[in-house]
Amino acid sequence: MTSPTPGSVLPALRLADHPTHRAETHAASWWRHAVIYQVYPRSWADSDGDGVGDLPGVIDRLPYLRDLGVDALWLSPFYTSPMADAGYDVADYRDIDPIFGSLADAERMILAAKEIGLRVIIDLVPNHTSDEHVWFQAALAAGPGSAERERYLFKDGLGADGDEPPTNWRSVFGGSAWTRVTEPDGTPGQWYLNLFDSKQPDLNWEHPQVRAEFHDILRFWLDRGVDGFRVDVAHGLVKDQDFPDWDAETDMIGGVDEDSGEPSGHPARPDEPNGPFWDQDGVHEIYRGWREVLNSYNPDADPDQDKILCAEAWVEPVKRLVRYVRDDEMHQAFNFAFLDADWDARSLRGVVDHTLTAVDSVGAPATWVLSNHDVVRHASRLGFPVGTERMNGIDADSPQPDAELGLRRARAATALMLALPGSAYVYYGEELGLPDHTTMPDHFRQDPAHHRTKGSDSPAIGRDGCRVPMPWTAAGATFGFGPGEQTWLPQPPVYAGLAVDQQAGVEDSTLELYRTLLHERRRLDLGVGSLTWVEGYDPGAVVAFVSSGAERADEDLLVLTNLGGEHVALPDGARVLVTSGPLTADGRVPTDTTCWAAIAPGALLRD
Template sequence: MQTPEARPEAFPAASEPPSPAPSDWWRSAAIYQIYPRSFADGNGDGIGDLAGIRARLPYLRRLGVDAVWISPWYPSPMADGGYDIADYRDIDPVFGTLAEAEALLSEAHDAGIRVIVDIVPNHCSDRHPWFRAAVEAGPGSPERARFWFRPGRGEHGELPPNNWQSAFGGPGWRRVTEADGTPGEWYLHRFAPEQPDFNWENPEVRAEFESILRFWLDRGVDGFRIDVADNLVKDPELPDHEGGPVPWADQDGVHDIYRAWHKVLDSYAHEPVFVGEVWTSDPERFARYLRPDELHTAFNFPFLQSPWDATALRTVIDSTRAEHAPVGAAATWVLSNHDTTRHVTRYGRPDTSYALDGRRVHGVPADLGLGRRRARAAALLTMALPGCVYVYQGDELGLEEIEDIPPELRQDPAFFQSGGEDLGRDGCRVPLPWGDEAPDARSWLPRPAEWAARSVRVQSADPDSMLGFYRRALALRSAQPALLDGGFTWLPARPGLLAFARTAAGSSVRCLVNLADGPVPLPEHTEVLIASGLVENGALPRDTAVWLR
């Protein structure tokens, strides 16, 4: 195992910022996701905020990431954790002010960290001025044409316009009360009822969002993560869904939107990018989003879903590379995010796969020691693959899913709309433990007492901790040309072992990941750059990964 680095201070001083990244910086970037409510609380009210992010920029620079992706920070009633936006050109007061956001952008850039922000173009909040005006304006109005208002079916319009369901459970339509007090039209909400869907056939919607993009690009934002990027365009006939392709997602017309958006980005010199949340399982249709004049990257959900199994992982790595190659796009590698069960917990269960169809498994016993061992190995795997790598806040601390949140404290609409059958996503959104919180510090979701031992302060003092391991791995990755833009070649390997080489001019790194039932001998090498566990007697233990010179 690599010789431990010098013991750092609990919150080390920032080093000199890195030099500017070359063109196409996003192709090999390490990007850290910040869920702002849960990252760092700067004012002591129990909710994370921009002051907290600004204060922790030295931590992020020390971690070694190239960019951060910040989940929605806009004014919102928080019916869906900020993904119900009431104003796309401001900051929610719970997080701070627009001036603080501008200061954060400047300070992050000074630290050599780019900033990607969430944009939610499929739907807004029912408190958005446009939707309020639509409800007041009545049927057939231009205001309602910005959304999907339709009369109901049945003798008195008492039935929804079609059988579409909400992704959170229950009908995908809600009926409004008209100005005269009578039951009126229905509006489409693919997610919570407080999140009406925009009608992207309407030119006013298209013009508004191009203006929103420019508003943030003018302030120096380095890109946008596009929420449910494939859902914007619906089949205008709004047919019942009777199986097969869904009529509310992956419609051909969505690509016209992103080609227009790409032209907006091209008018800015600081290389901003688009990252799409694209859910389609068809590789050819997925690749269409990544054509040179559309999105730059899209999240690799099949990799996140994959079980901890050598055959399954190799298959998804090969398919990822194959679907990206025709359009020359860079792959993304991600293990967890704000919508998924933390992978430390998943990897500690008998079934290590993950379903992204809304069925979140809770209550299955997990061996967290095993999960963390596999999580360390998985981190080295993702960092060694060609493309950009994402780190969800808390991954670097080895945090697990918190499943025993009391029902009265849960906030995810998936919990309420499913009648409690789906415990939702609160368990991966519990605020991070920094270790310098006041003893009586509040927290918008309860932070477990045992996380004190996994805090940033505790782990910063232990170079062999998960945090120390992530810092070493990210630093090595950024220093190895082969891992940033080198070629990729699978190497001969016994069953249960993943082995590949990344090679650039004058540089070569081999990555081995042992998913077999026992130790495997290391091949000849000149140096162990880093290992996720203890390597002794020339053998790589089970559930361990290593980078070799």
């Protein structure tokens, strides 16, 4: 489309006839609008020089998060673990692995965060334990038919000698989802289910002892002051008790296409579109019980004292996802449809529309995210051509992203995300514009998905590239990550120029952009704002909406993201507050740029 002359009236621009989402009051519960920062403990700050981040390192860097402007931090697992899957294989849910510190360090960290106004959310891994958990070791020792084995999913094998797995289910990490054990008498025995690594046996959530144990684990950490839990694989706890064969890849994302209702990406049974182990209806009873436990820690229902649950649930369509955030279940569920959306105006607007309509139907907030420890960072992901399939990692033999393009789009995507109503999550280092390590040699890789699929038809590069230690300074062997000479995963040389000390106080740096966005988001109460689409721009090129606030009568915010090939003009009277990149000399918004601009209420007429 041809943009009008800057400063001229744009008569074609108008607001949609009703908001897609209406504003909440400033008194809304803290989690409905919070920005939460994910700390990956082993990669954030190393205090003792062993190359692995730890809890004392987290404590030392808490002021950085306060100054960044986030409301809370979420820590990936720090529990006692053999680290077969970076701590997502938990051996003891009530203690800290020595590589991270001690339980006393965790308690000190929670207190230190609260003293500077930060809430603390911790990871909970309920789908499986480590094979070194005392329950699983007892199950191995007790043998078939024992009460100890009932807490996991042990089955006899098929075939005359029981030497074939009980079903054809596949692990998310590659290979069979069943592992055969050697019985106490030394003979080949039963098989146990592991939807992930063989060192991560799935729990049997039909068993009352499992349910009671996790209620107690919740209380253990709530008694120590945590403000909530991010729940790993929240959609996977309950399995179809008929254990039918399933002829599809065991992807974390199952489900059906949002628009057509047809299976997305793999064949599905009509009665079980998500397969026999994802998104079973029985999970909701579990979370209603958890919600009761959390509510008991806020008997006065003070919105500032809520304890929360956030679901990692790769569930489609969104109308099934929002079942997890009904008012008696979880508080939040990550919106992975937004993370997965193409860098395309229609795609992004469609995801936002679908999401807000769905969460509003159950009275929940949207929860937006662009990067985390399981996906390629968005500064790298967005450096590929639009339509590129989401990858399972990038290595030196892969096509390489356009770093400059990726960062420009990443900044624009973040500016769009942080203006949306609801809560948002920021992954450590994304505020520096960190890319994945895209050329890491294979011998450094630790992701079990990489090792389990090596030599298969569909080898996974793995998630190590997005988990590389944080650069705090341009100088030093570990870029300020710690006092040692090396890090548990190697840092790419480009991290030196992206380090905190190279960006702090530098105008237009990505770090200062995040600080400005977070400051303005809080000042304008965007997390509880309304969203009304602006019509009149080319819908294939521009995403534009107006945010209004219940306590913000004197000023609305126009948010405009330009994904097209032409520069786009702002409406007359718009006052620019922040942009993800520089505007043109004549004040227009360039391609791959997001602009926040103040406008007078009513400046754009409704239909």
